[in-house]
Amino acid sequence: MKVLVLGSGVVGVTSAWYLAQAGHEVVVVDRQPGPALETSFANAGEISPGYSSPWAGPGVPLKAIKWMLMHFGPLVVRPKFDPYMALWLVRMLRNCTSARYARNKIRMVPIAEYSRDSLRDLRAETGIAYDERSQGTLQLFRKQSQYDGTGGDIEVLKQFGVPYELLDPAGCIAAEPALANVREKFVGGLRLPGDETGDCKIFTEKLAALAAEKGVTFRYNTTVTSINTSGNRIASVSTETEELTADAYVVAFGSYSPFLLRRIGVPVPVYPIKGYSITIPIADASCAPESTVMDETYKVAITRLGDRIRVGGTAEISGYDLTLRDARKATLQHSVGDLFPGGGDLSKATFWTGLRPMTPDGPPIIGGGTRYQNLYLNTGHGTLGWTMSCGSGRVLADIVSGKTPDVDASELGINRYA
Incomplete structure (x- = not known):
């Protein structure tokens, strides 16, 4: 299956890596001239699953x-x-509230722990430093x-x-x-x-290079102007110069994800x-x-x-x-x-x-569940994009591939806001 990933921050690149590992043809699109040049560029550097807590609390x-x-x-x-x-x-x-804080933290810690373990596996597999x-x-x-x-x-x-x-x-x-x-x-x-701990930018750059060796195509300096729909499916993505088509589409534009999604009736609370x-x-x-x-x-x-x-x-x-x-x-x-x-x-x-x-509750938004069958989201990670990146990318790849993820991600979908 051909998958178009929108965004080349750490979440977009890890999504592309695991999608390619699952056997998909992957294209990554980003307006920047390279990976990790916005929010992933100079974050605090911590990979802290245990401190994965919502900001909203009693x-x-x-x-x-x-x-x-x-x-x-x-x-x-x-x-x-x-x-x-x-x-x-x-x-x-x-x-x-105390009840919502506890519920949201319980949603966040498992994906963060899974992500840290996935990062360790990836490091052992690739030798990435x-x-x-x-x-x-x-x-x-x-x-x-x-x-x-x-x-x-x-x-x-x-x-x-x-x-x-x-x-x-x-x-x-x-x-x-x-x-x-x-x-x-x-x-x-x-x-x-x-x-x-670790440098998120260095990691993302090196993983993008490894993904390219695996066949992932990176389309940098390419600004997405719209997502185009047909019925209950995404038909294409328009850039400033052309239309790009795929079988599935992953939005990993971080804070900028809502701009495109609102236009197609997907109000993402990011x-x-x-x-x-x-x-x-x-x-x-x-x-x-x-x-x-x-x-x-x-x-x-x-x-x-x-x-x-x-x-x-x-x-x-x-x-x-x-x-x-x-x-x-x-x-x-x-x-x-x-x-x-x-x-x-x-x-x-x-x-x-x-x-x-x-997101207003704290957990990221990962998976499908929108009105469009071939649209998937991987966004809303807040301060924990680096902490949750590998786990989020791996879970997203499993969902796109029709597999059950190793960690329960059922409460990380956008449908929790319905």
Whole structure:
């Protein structure tokens, strides 16, 4: 079967890889000149199944007000006349209950765990290298209330058999020795030893090259202008210069997926949440992180990627605005400089922003279930596109191929919004 994949970020490329592995003829289309040049370009670098949690949860509305008032706050809302923003916010707030948070987290953790395992299988099969490390993630608590509030998340980790360690300061320092320099700034942490790190852009570029060797065609510098329908099927996809046809179509355009899908009567509740990162060269390895440290207070991830430190975070609700704002850079610099002073050369930091495709409830949208029999979605992964990419691509390939996925994906379809 010929399959057209729209999007060459990490989710689109992993979808193409697993579709090709399943024996399909695959063509990938993207407006960029290469893979992983938008949201996958410079994310935080963490592969953290255990931290796969919806943003919508009990207490979040009140916390959001506090975050917006903080000097180095993790949340910024820039209101504008945008009905899609308003609708998304209302839907997100409706999911801020204990029951919905638990349900949505239970939907997210299995696909994230499956994805991490699929990535390990892929790495063993291909030998792909991408500055990866398998040394876990440490969620660092500056306040006792944060440490004491881990019970709910730990119950979910136990439910799915995810290994974890609740650590005192000495345990945190054993996992991340550089934190000994700032012992007075934290009270403890929650460590997930099964988590990994790696450079998403390098991974996506290398996997795209391997996929091309397997026969996948990549059509870069190609802008999709419309999806064309005939009855209950997708008939073709129009670009600026031609029409492309296939037997099945996969939309993996991230935050931009709704633009095309709305026009054919498929309202996908995905909205962009802007994130920022800085990448700094390591100045002193003994003062740098070993893996990923999540600064819980500022919601910032600090990750070791080879000879660099990637610092990612903040959530800015401002539509499709890609402006680089110095205030957000200051938050990232403050977090890494406060916890790992001297570890990186901040004077040489490169600054980046990208749009995370967020659903209002948290889980991604994977599979069919739309009014069109040959249309499939793989989008809405939010901050977890890198974490969930291999599992999502593998599940999507199974669904397209008419196979039952190894992990239950029945509640990840778009029909949950019906």
